[in-house]
Amino acid sequence: MALLGLADPLPKHGKTMGYVRVPFSTNDSAYGFIASPITVIANGDGPTALLLAGTQGDEFEGQIALSNLAREIEPDQIKGRIIIFPMANTPAAQAGVRNSPIDGLNLNRIFPGDVRGRTTSMLASYIERALMPESDIVVDLHSGGNSLEYLSCASYVDHLNTDESFRRLALAAAFGAPTTLAMKAFEDRSTSGAARRAGAVRVSAEIGGGGRVSKASVDMSYNGIRNVLDWASILPFPDCQRADTNMMEVEAGRDYHYALHDGLFEPWVSLGDHVKEGQIAGLIHDVATPGSAPQEVHFAADGNVVCLRTMSMTKRGDCVLHLAQLPSDNLLKNLEKAKASTWLKDSYEKNSRQRSRRPKASKGNNDAP
Incomplete structure:
Protein backbone atom coordinates (compact mmCIF):
# COMPACT_ATOMS: atom_id res chain seq x y z
CA MET A 1 0.00 0.00 0.00
CA THR A 245 -34.84 13.23 -14.59
CA ASN A 246 -37.50 15.23 -12.80
CA MET A 247 -36.05 18.75 -12.42
CA MET A 248 -36.78 20.62 -9.17
CA GLU A 249 -35.53 23.74 -7.37
CA VAL A 250 -34.72 24.18 -3.68
CA GLU A 251 -34.44 27.49 -1.83
CA ALA A 252 -33.14 27.31 1.72
CA GLY A 253 -35.27 30.02 3.33
CA ARG A 254 -38.51 28.74 1.81
CA ASP A 255 -38.19 24.96 1.58
CA TYR A 256 -36.43 23.82 4.77
CA HIS A 257 -38.74 23.20 7.74
CA TYR A 258 -37.52 23.10 11.34
CA ALA A 259 -38.78 22.00 14.73
CA LEU A 260 -39.54 24.83 17.14
CA HIS A 261 -40.20 22.49 20.07
CA ASP A 262 -38.52 19.50 21.71
CA GLY A 263 -40.30 16.16 21.54
CA LEU A 264 -41.08 13.15 19.35
CA PHE A 265 -41.65 13.97 15.67
CA GLU A 266 -44.52 12.14 13.96
CA PRO A 267 -44.41 12.84 10.20
CA TRP A 268 -47.74 12.97 8.37
CA VAL A 269 -46.16 12.80 4.91
CA SER A 270 -43.80 10.53 2.96
CA LEU A 271 -40.94 11.12 0.55
CA GLY A 272 -42.23 12.15 -2.85
CA ASP A 273 -45.56 13.52 -1.59
CA HIS A 274 -46.89 16.71 -3.14
CA VAL A 275 -48.06 19.06 -0.40
CA LYS A 276 -49.81 22.40 -0.06
CA GLU A 277 -48.97 25.51 1.94
CA GLY A 278 -50.60 25.35 5.37
CA GLN A 279 -51.00 21.57 5.31
CA ILE A 280 -49.87 19.72 8.45
CA ALA A 281 -46.43 18.20 7.89
CA GLY A 282 -46.35 16.39 11.21
CA LEU A 283 -46.70 16.65 14.97
CA ILE A 284 -44.15 17.09 17.75
CA HIS A 285 -45.28 15.33 20.93
CA ASP A 286 -44.17 16.41 24.41
CA VAL A 287 -44.77 13.03 26.05
CA ALA A 288 -42.97 14.13 29.23
CA THR A 289 -45.71 16.66 30.02
CA PRO A 290 -49.01 14.92 30.81
CA GLY A 291 -51.96 16.45 28.98
CA SER A 292 -49.75 18.46 26.64
CA ALA A 293 -51.20 18.84 23.13
CA PRO A 294 -48.83 18.06 20.26
CA GLN A 295 -47.35 20.96 18.33
CA GLU A 296 -48.29 21.07 14.67
CA VAL A 297 -45.67 21.64 11.96
CA HIS A 298 -47.20 23.29 8.90
CA PHE A 299 -45.84 23.58 5.40
CA ALA A 300 -44.76 27.11 4.55
CA ALA A 301 -45.10 26.54 0.80
CA ASP A 302 -46.39 24.15 -1.83
CA GLY A 303 -43.89 21.58 -3.07
CA ASN A 304 -42.69 17.98 -3.11
CA VAL A 305 -41.14 16.29 -0.06
CA VAL A 306 -37.58 15.31 -0.99
CA CYS A 307 -36.03 14.96 2.48
CA LEU A 308 -37.57 13.71 5.73
CA ARG A 309 -36.29 13.28 9.26
CA THR A 310 -36.02 9.62 10.32
CA MET A 311 -35.12 10.17 13.98
CA SER A 312 -38.22 10.52 16.15
CA MET A 313 -36.47 12.33 19.01
CA THR A 314 -36.30 15.95 17.93
CA LYS A 315 -34.98 19.14 19.43
CA ARG A 316 -35.76 22.75 18.69
CA GLY A 317 -33.73 23.73 15.62
CA ASP A 318 -33.65 20.27 14.02
CA CYS A 319 -34.57 20.07 10.34
CA VAL A 320 -37.60 17.77 10.04
CA LEU A 321 -37.98 17.91 6.24
CA HIS A 322 -37.41 19.94 3.15
CA LEU A 323 -39.32 20.51 -0.04
CA ALA A 324 -38.46 21.09 -3.66
CA GLN A 325 -40.40 23.23 -6.12
CA LEU A 326 -41.31 22.93 -9.78
CA PRO A 327 -38.60 24.46 -11.99
CA SER A 328 -38.83 27.65 -13.97
CA ASP A 329 -39.41 27.47 -17.73
CA ASN A 330 -35.88 28.76 -18.26
CA LEU A 331 -34.39 25.97 -16.15
CA LEU A 332 -36.35 23.35 -18.09
CA LYS A 333 -35.02 24.76 -21.37
CA ASN A 334 -31.48 24.67 -20.00
CA LEU A 335 -31.99 21.07 -18.87
CA GLU A 336 -32.80 19.94 -22.42
CA LYS A 337 -29.65 21.66 -23.70
CA ALA A 338 -27.60 20.25 -20.83
CA LYS A 339 -28.64 16.67 -21.61
CA ALA A 340 -27.00 17.03 -25.02
CA SER A 341 -23.94 18.90 -23.75
CA THR A 342 -20.45 17.43 -24.06
CA TRP A 343 -18.69 20.46 -22.62
CA LEU A 344 -15.99 18.48 -20.81
CA LYS A 345 -14.99 16.45 -23.85
CA ASP A 346 -15.10 19.57 -26.05
CA SER A 347 -13.03 21.72 -23.69
CA TYR A 348 -10.50 18.96 -23.07
CA GLU A 349 -10.03 18.35 -26.81
CA LYS A 350 -9.65 22.08 -27.38
CA ASN A 351 -7.03 22.35 -24.64
CA SER A 352 -5.20 19.30 -26.05
CA ARG A 353 -5.02 20.90 -29.50
CA GLN A 354 -3.69 24.09 -27.96
CA ARG A 355 -1.03 22.14 -26.06
CA SER A 356 0.02 20.29 -29.20
CA ARG A 357 0.44 23.56 -31.09
CA ARG A 358 2.68 25.12 -28.47
CA PRO A 359 6.29 25.53 -29.66
CA LYS A 360 8.77 23.33 -27.90
CA ALA A 361 10.99 25.02 -25.37
CA SER A 362 14.13 26.45 -26.91
CA LYS A 363 17.39 24.68 -26.08
CA GLY A 364 19.34 27.83 -26.83
CA ASN A 365 20.47 29.68 -29.96
CA ASN A 366 24.04 28.87 -30.93
CA ASP A 367 24.05 31.88 -33.24
CA ALA A 368 23.14 34.36 -30.54
CA PRO A 369 25.72 37.06 -30.00
Whole structure:
Protein backbone atom coordinates (compact mmCIF):
# COMPACT_ATOMS: atom_id res chain seq x y z
CA MET A 1 0.00 0.00 0.00
CA ALA A 2 1.24 3.44 -0.93
CA LEU A 3 1.57 6.22 1.63
CA LEU A 4 1.12 9.77 0.32
CA GLY A 5 2.01 12.89 2.26
CA LEU A 6 -0.15 16.00 2.11
CA ALA A 7 2.31 17.66 -0.27
CA ASP A 8 3.20 14.61 -2.40
CA PRO A 9 2.28 14.67 -6.11
CA LEU A 10 -0.49 12.31 -7.22
CA PRO A 11 0.48 9.31 -9.35
CA LYS A 12 0.03 9.79 -13.11
CA HIS A 13 0.37 6.20 -14.30
CA GLY A 14 -1.13 2.84 -13.36
CA LYS A 15 -3.20 2.02 -10.29
CA THR A 16 -2.14 3.19 -6.84
CA MET A 17 -4.06 2.14 -3.75
CA GLY A 18 -3.10 3.31 -0.31
CA TYR A 19 -3.48 6.10 2.20
CA VAL A 20 -2.95 9.82 2.61
CA ARG A 21 -1.03 10.54 5.80
CA VAL A 22 -2.78 13.22 7.87
CA PRO A 23 -0.51 14.05 10.83
CA PHE A 24 -2.13 13.32 14.20
CA SER A 25 0.01 13.37 17.30
CA THR A 26 -1.49 12.00 20.51
CA ASN A 27 -0.25 11.11 23.97
CA ASP A 28 -0.08 7.50 22.82
CA SER A 29 1.41 8.11 19.36
CA ALA A 30 3.86 10.97 19.16
CA TYR A 31 4.51 10.74 15.42
CA GLY A 32 1.24 9.14 14.33
CA PHE A 33 -1.07 9.87 11.43
CA ILE A 34 -4.64 9.25 10.31
CA ALA A 35 -4.70 7.02 7.23
CA SER A 36 -7.23 8.35 4.72
CA PRO A 37 -7.90 5.76 1.98
CA ILE A 38 -7.18 6.88 -1.59
CA THR A 39 -7.06 5.18 -4.98
CA VAL A 40 -5.65 6.80 -8.11
CA ILE A 41 -6.13 5.09 -11.49
CA ALA A 42 -4.45 6.70 -14.48
CA ASN A 43 -3.86 5.84 -18.11
CA GLY A 44 -2.89 8.14 -20.94
CA ASP A 45 -4.29 11.52 -21.85
CA GLY A 46 -7.79 12.43 -20.74
CA PRO A 47 -9.85 14.29 -18.13
CA THR A 48 -9.51 13.72 -14.40
CA ALA A 49 -12.50 12.90 -12.20
CA LEU A 50 -12.37 13.26 -8.42
CA LEU A 51 -14.90 11.03 -6.64
CA LEU A 52 -15.69 11.82 -3.02
CA ALA A 53 -17.77 10.14 -0.34
CA GLY A 54 -17.79 10.22 3.44
CA THR A 55 -17.56 14.00 3.50
CA GLN A 56 -20.01 13.51 6.32
CA GLY A 57 -19.16 10.27 8.05
CA ASP A 58 -22.68 8.89 8.60
CA GLU A 59 -23.42 8.76 4.86
CA PHE A 60 -22.56 5.20 3.90
CA GLU A 61 -23.97 4.49 0.43
CA GLY A 62 -21.34 6.45 -1.49
CA GLN A 63 -18.50 5.01 0.57
CA ILE A 64 -19.50 1.49 -0.45
CA ALA A 65 -20.06 2.41 -4.10
CA LEU A 66 -16.66 4.09 -4.41
CA SER A 67 -14.90 1.21 -2.65
CA ASN A 68 -16.44 -1.15 -5.21
CA LEU A 69 -15.27 1.05 -8.07
CA ALA A 70 -11.75 1.32 -6.64
CA ARG A 71 -11.51 -2.46 -6.49
CA GLU A 72 -12.92 -3.10 -9.97
CA ILE A 73 -11.43 -0.49 -12.29
CA GLU A 74 -8.06 -1.14 -13.92
CA PRO A 75 -5.88 1.34 -15.83
CA ASP A 76 -6.28 -0.32 -19.23
CA GLN A 77 -10.04 0.29 -19.01
CA ILE A 78 -9.80 4.08 -18.78
CA LYS A 79 -8.54 7.12 -20.61
CA GLY A 80 -7.52 9.83 -18.19
CA ARG A 81 -7.43 9.64 -14.42
CA ILE A 82 -9.81 8.78 -11.60
CA ILE A 83 -9.11 9.87 -8.02
CA ILE A 84 -11.22 8.04 -5.42
CA PHE A 85 -11.33 9.45 -1.89
CA PRO A 86 -14.12 7.40 -0.27
CA MET A 87 -13.78 8.44 3.41
CA ALA A 88 -13.11 12.13 2.98
CA ASN A 89 -13.67 12.94 6.66
CA THR A 90 -11.92 9.77 7.75
CA PRO A 91 -12.35 10.02 11.56
CA ALA A 92 -16.07 10.74 11.14
CA ALA A 93 -16.49 7.89 8.63
CA GLN A 94 -14.65 5.45 10.90
CA ALA A 95 -16.99 6.38 13.76
CA GLY A 96 -20.12 6.45 11.57
CA VAL A 97 -21.03 9.98 12.64
CA ARG A 98 -21.61 13.21 10.73
CA ASN A 99 -18.90 15.32 12.37
CA SER A 100 -15.38 14.32 13.32
CA PRO A 101 -15.13 12.84 16.82
CA ILE A 102 -11.66 14.39 17.07
CA ASP A 103 -12.54 18.06 16.66
CA GLY A 104 -16.33 18.09 16.25
CA LEU A 105 -16.11 19.67 12.79
CA ASN A 106 -18.24 19.04 9.71
CA LEU A 107 -15.88 18.74 6.72
CA ASN A 108 -18.49 20.09 4.30
CA ARG A 109 -18.77 23.33 6.29
CA ILE A 110 -15.10 24.20 6.73
CA PHE A 111 -13.53 24.68 3.29
CA PRO A 112 -11.01 25.96 2.29
CA GLY A 113 -9.50 24.57 5.47
CA ASP A 114 -6.01 25.12 6.82
CA VAL A 115 -3.06 22.74 6.56
CA ARG A 116 -1.88 24.12 9.92
CA GLY A 117 -5.29 23.62 11.55
CA ARG A 118 -6.98 20.71 13.24
CA THR A 119 -7.60 17.36 11.56
CA THR A 120 -10.79 18.23 9.65
CA SER A 121 -9.31 21.52 8.54
CA MET A 122 -6.21 19.72 7.24
CA LEU A 123 -8.41 17.32 5.27
CA ALA A 124 -10.36 20.21 3.75
CA SER A 125 -7.12 21.91 2.77
CA TYR A 126 -5.79 18.72 1.18
CA ILE A 127 -8.95 18.18 -0.86
CA GLU A 128 -9.13 21.78 -2.09
CA ARG A 129 -5.41 22.41 -2.63
CA ALA A 130 -4.09 18.99 -3.67
CA LEU A 131 -6.94 16.95 -5.18
CA MET A 132 -9.29 19.46 -6.78
CA PRO A 133 -6.70 21.46 -8.79
CA GLU A 134 -5.76 18.15 -10.45
CA SER A 135 -9.39 17.49 -11.40
CA ASP A 136 -11.74 18.57 -14.17
CA ILE A 137 -14.91 17.31 -12.50
CA VAL A 138 -15.86 16.41 -8.93
CA VAL A 139 -18.72 14.16 -7.83
CA ASP A 140 -19.44 14.27 -4.10
CA LEU A 141 -21.74 11.44 -2.98
CA HIS A 142 -24.06 12.15 -0.05
CA SER A 143 -27.15 10.76 1.68
CA GLY A 144 -29.36 11.87 4.54
CA GLY A 145 -27.00 10.35 7.09
CA ASN A 146 -28.31 9.05 10.41
CA SER A 147 -31.01 11.67 10.92
CA LEU A 148 -32.53 12.21 7.44
CA GLU A 149 -33.55 10.27 4.35
CA TYR A 150 -33.57 11.64 0.81
CA LEU A 151 -35.54 10.94 -2.29
CA SER A 152 -32.77 9.73 -4.60
CA CYS A 153 -31.46 12.67 -6.58
CA ALA A 154 -28.49 14.38 -8.15
CA SER A 155 -27.96 17.99 -7.10
CA TYR A 156 -25.88 21.05 -7.82
CA VAL A 157 -25.60 24.54 -6.41
CA ASP A 158 -27.09 27.06 -8.81
CA HIS A 159 -24.51 29.77 -9.54
CA LEU A 160 -24.86 33.37 -10.65
CA ASN A 161 -22.38 32.68 -13.45
CA THR A 162 -24.64 31.15 -16.10
CA ASP A 163 -21.82 29.22 -17.79
CA GLU A 164 -20.75 27.67 -14.49
CA SER A 165 -24.32 26.79 -13.63
CA PHE A 166 -24.90 25.20 -17.06
CA ARG A 167 -21.79 23.02 -16.74
CA ARG A 168 -22.99 21.83 -13.33
CA LEU A 169 -26.46 21.10 -14.71
CA ALA A 170 -24.99 19.06 -17.58
CA LEU A 171 -22.82 17.06 -15.17
CA ALA A 172 -25.80 16.46 -12.86
CA ALA A 173 -27.92 15.32 -15.82
CA ALA A 174 -25.13 12.91 -16.81
CA PHE A 175 -25.43 11.26 -13.37
CA GLY A 176 -28.86 10.07 -14.46
CA ALA A 177 -30.80 10.19 -11.17
CA PRO A 178 -34.61 10.15 -11.18
CA THR A 179 -34.64 13.67 -9.71
CA THR A 180 -32.20 16.56 -10.07
CA LEU A 181 -32.21 19.43 -7.57
CA ALA A 182 -30.99 22.93 -8.39
CA MET A 183 -29.99 24.22 -4.94
CA LYS A 184 -30.05 27.95 -4.27
CA ALA A 185 -27.59 27.89 -1.43
CA PHE A 186 -24.39 29.40 -0.01
CA GLU A 187 -21.55 27.22 -1.28
CA ASP A 188 -18.26 28.76 -0.22
CA ARG A 189 -17.64 26.47 2.79
CA SER A 190 -18.62 23.28 0.93
CA THR A 191 -17.01 21.04 -1.69
CA SER A 192 -18.96 23.00 -4.32
CA GLY A 193 -17.23 26.27 -3.48
CA ALA A 194 -13.90 24.49 -3.04
CA ALA A 195 -14.13 22.97 -6.52
CA ARG A 196 -15.03 26.30 -8.07
CA ARG A 197 -12.04 28.00 -6.49
CA ALA A 198 -9.81 25.15 -7.74
CA GLY A 199 -11.13 25.39 -11.30
CA ALA A 200 -13.19 22.17 -11.27
CA VAL A 201 -16.93 21.59 -11.75
CA ARG A 202 -18.67 19.80 -8.90
CA VAL A 203 -22.03 18.11 -8.49
CA SER A 204 -23.47 16.01 -5.72
CA ALA A 205 -25.96 13.24 -5.14
CA GLU A 206 -28.31 12.66 -2.20
CA ILE A 207 -29.23 8.99 -2.12
CA GLY A 208 -30.78 7.18 0.85
CA GLY A 209 -29.92 7.77 4.49
CA GLY A 210 -31.64 7.01 7.76
CA GLY A 211 -28.52 5.34 9.16
CA ARG A 212 -28.97 2.30 6.94
CA VAL A 213 -27.87 1.04 3.53
CA SER A 214 -29.86 -0.72 0.82
CA LYS A 215 -28.64 -2.47 -2.30
CA ALA A 216 -30.80 -0.11 -4.37
CA SER A 217 -29.13 3.00 -2.93
CA VAL A 218 -25.62 1.59 -3.40
CA ASP A 219 -26.46 0.53 -6.96
CA MET A 220 -27.84 3.99 -7.78
CA SER A 221 -24.68 5.65 -6.42
CA TYR A 222 -22.47 3.21 -8.34
CA ASN A 223 -24.40 3.53 -11.61
CA GLY A 224 -24.53 7.31 -11.34
CA ILE A 225 -20.74 7.48 -11.08
CA ARG A 226 -20.36 5.06 -13.99
CA ASN A 227 -22.77 7.23 -16.01
CA VAL A 228 -20.64 10.31 -15.31
CA LEU A 229 -17.38 8.56 -16.20
CA ASP A 230 -18.96 7.33 -19.45
CA TRP A 231 -20.19 10.85 -20.29
CA ALA A 232 -16.69 12.21 -19.57
CA SER A 233 -15.14 9.64 -21.96
CA ILE A 234 -12.97 8.35 -19.10
CA LEU A 235 -14.51 4.89 -18.67
CA PRO A 236 -17.08 3.37 -21.07
CA PHE A 237 -20.24 2.02 -19.42
CA PRO A 238 -22.09 -0.38 -21.77
CA ASP A 239 -25.02 -0.60 -19.32
CA CYS A 240 -25.40 3.19 -19.11
CA GLN A 241 -29.03 4.06 -18.42
CA ARG A 242 -29.99 7.59 -17.43
CA ALA A 243 -33.42 8.31 -15.99
CA ASP A 244 -35.57 11.00 -17.58
CA THR A 245 -34.84 13.23 -14.59
CA ASN A 246 -37.50 15.23 -12.80
CA MET A 247 -36.05 18.75 -12.42
CA MET A 248 -36.78 20.62 -9.17
CA GLU A 249 -35.53 23.74 -7.37
CA VAL A 250 -34.72 24.18 -3.68
CA GLU A 251 -34.44 27.49 -1.83
CA ALA A 252 -33.14 27.31 1.72
CA GLY A 253 -35.27 30.02 3.33
CA ARG A 254 -38.51 28.74 1.81
CA ASP A 255 -38.19 24.96 1.58
CA TYR A 256 -36.43 23.82 4.77
CA HIS A 257 -38.74 23.20 7.74
CA TYR A 258 -37.52 23.10 11.34
CA ALA A 259 -38.78 22.00 14.73
CA LEU A 260 -39.54 24.83 17.14
CA HIS A 261 -40.20 22.49 20.07
CA ASP A 262 -38.52 19.50 21.71
CA GLY A 263 -40.30 16.16 21.54
CA LEU A 264 -41.08 13.15 19.35
CA PHE A 265 -41.65 13.97 15.67
CA GLU A 266 -44.52 12.14 13.96
CA PRO A 267 -44.41 12.84 10.20
CA TRP A 268 -47.74 12.97 8.37
CA VAL A 269 -46.16 12.80 4.91
CA SER A 270 -43.80 10.53 2.96
CA LEU A 271 -40.94 11.12 0.55
CA GLY A 272 -42.23 12.15 -2.85
CA ASP A 273 -45.56 13.52 -1.59
CA HIS A 274 -46.89 16.71 -3.14
CA VAL A 275 -48.06 19.06 -0.40
CA LYS A 276 -49.81 22.40 -0.06
CA GLU A 277 -48.97 25.51 1.94
CA GLY A 278 -50.60 25.35 5.37
CA GLN A 279 -51.00 21.57 5.31
CA ILE A 280 -49.87 19.72 8.45
CA ALA A 281 -46.43 18.20 7.89
CA GLY A 282 -46.35 16.39 11.21
CA LEU A 283 -46.70 16.65 14.97
CA ILE A 284 -44.15 17.09 17.75
CA HIS A 285 -45.28 15.33 20.93
CA ASP A 286 -44.17 16.41 24.41
CA VAL A 287 -44.77 13.03 26.05
CA ALA A 288 -42.97 14.13 29.23
CA THR A 289 -45.71 16.66 30.02
CA PRO A 290 -49.01 14.92 30.81
CA GLY A 291 -51.96 16.45 28.98
CA SER A 292 -49.75 18.46 26.64
CA ALA A 293 -51.20 18.84 23.13
CA PRO A 294 -48.83 18.06 20.26
CA GLN A 295 -47.35 20.96 18.33
CA GLU A 296 -48.29 21.07 14.67
CA VAL A 297 -45.67 21.64 11.96
CA HIS A 298 -47.20 23.29 8.90
CA PHE A 299 -45.84 23.58 5.40
CA ALA A 300 -44.76 27.11 4.55
CA ALA A 301 -45.10 26.54 0.80
CA ASP A 302 -46.39 24.15 -1.83
CA GLY A 303 -43.89 21.58 -3.07
CA ASN A 304 -42.69 17.98 -3.11
CA VAL A 305 -41.14 16.29 -0.06
CA VAL A 306 -37.58 15.31 -0.99
CA CYS A 307 -36.03 14.96 2.48
CA LEU A 308 -37.57 13.71 5.73
CA ARG A 309 -36.29 13.28 9.26
CA THR A 310 -36.02 9.62 10.32
CA MET A 311 -35.12 10.17 13.98
CA SER A 312 -38.22 10.52 16.15
CA MET A 313 -36.47 12.33 19.01
CA THR A 314 -36.30 15.95 17.93
CA LYS A 315 -34.98 19.14 19.43
CA ARG A 316 -35.76 22.75 18.69
CA GLY A 317 -33.73 23.73 15.62
CA ASP A 318 -33.65 20.27 14.02
CA CYS A 319 -34.57 20.07 10.34
CA VAL A 320 -37.60 17.77 10.04
CA LEU A 321 -37.98 17.91 6.24
CA HIS A 322 -37.41 19.94 3.15
CA LEU A 323 -39.32 20.51 -0.04
CA ALA A 324 -38.46 21.09 -3.66
CA GLN A 325 -40.40 23.23 -6.12
CA LEU A 326 -41.31 22.93 -9.78
CA PRO A 327 -38.60 24.46 -11.99
CA SER A 328 -38.83 27.65 -13.97
CA ASP A 329 -39.41 27.47 -17.73
CA ASN A 330 -35.88 28.76 -18.26
CA LEU A 331 -34.39 25.97 -16.15
CA LEU A 332 -36.35 23.35 -18.09
CA LYS A 333 -35.02 24.76 -21.37
CA ASN A 334 -31.48 24.67 -20.00
CA LEU A 335 -31.99 21.07 -18.87
CA GLU A 336 -32.80 19.94 -22.42
CA LYS A 337 -29.65 21.66 -23.70
CA ALA A 338 -27.60 20.25 -20.83
CA LYS A 339 -28.64 16.67 -21.61
CA ALA A 340 -27.00 17.03 -25.02
CA SER A 341 -23.94 18.90 -23.75
CA THR A 342 -20.45 17.43 -24.06
CA TRP A 343 -18.69 20.46 -22.62
CA LEU A 344 -15.99 18.48 -20.81
CA LYS A 345 -14.99 16.45 -23.85
CA ASP A 346 -15.10 19.57 -26.05
CA SER A 347 -13.03 21.72 -23.69
CA TYR A 348 -10.50 18.96 -23.07
CA GLU A 349 -10.03 18.35 -26.81
CA LYS A 350 -9.65 22.08 -27.38
CA ASN A 351 -7.03 22.35 -24.64
CA SER A 352 -5.20 19.30 -26.05
CA ARG A 353 -5.02 20.90 -29.50
CA GLN A 354 -3.69 24.09 -27.96
CA ARG A 355 -1.03 22.14 -26.06
CA SER A 356 0.02 20.29 -29.20
CA ARG A 357 0.44 23.56 -31.09
CA ARG A 358 2.68 25.12 -28.47
CA PRO A 359 6.29 25.53 -29.66
CA LYS A 360 8.77 23.33 -27.90
CA ALA A 361 10.99 25.02 -25.37
CA SER A 362 14.13 26.45 -26.91
CA LYS A 363 17.39 24.68 -26.08
CA GLY A 364 19.34 27.83 -26.83
CA ASN A 365 20.47 29.68 -29.96
CA ASN A 366 24.04 28.87 -30.93
CA ASP A 367 24.05 31.88 -33.24
CA ALA A 368 23.14 34.36 -30.54
CA PRO A 369 25.72 37.06 -30.00
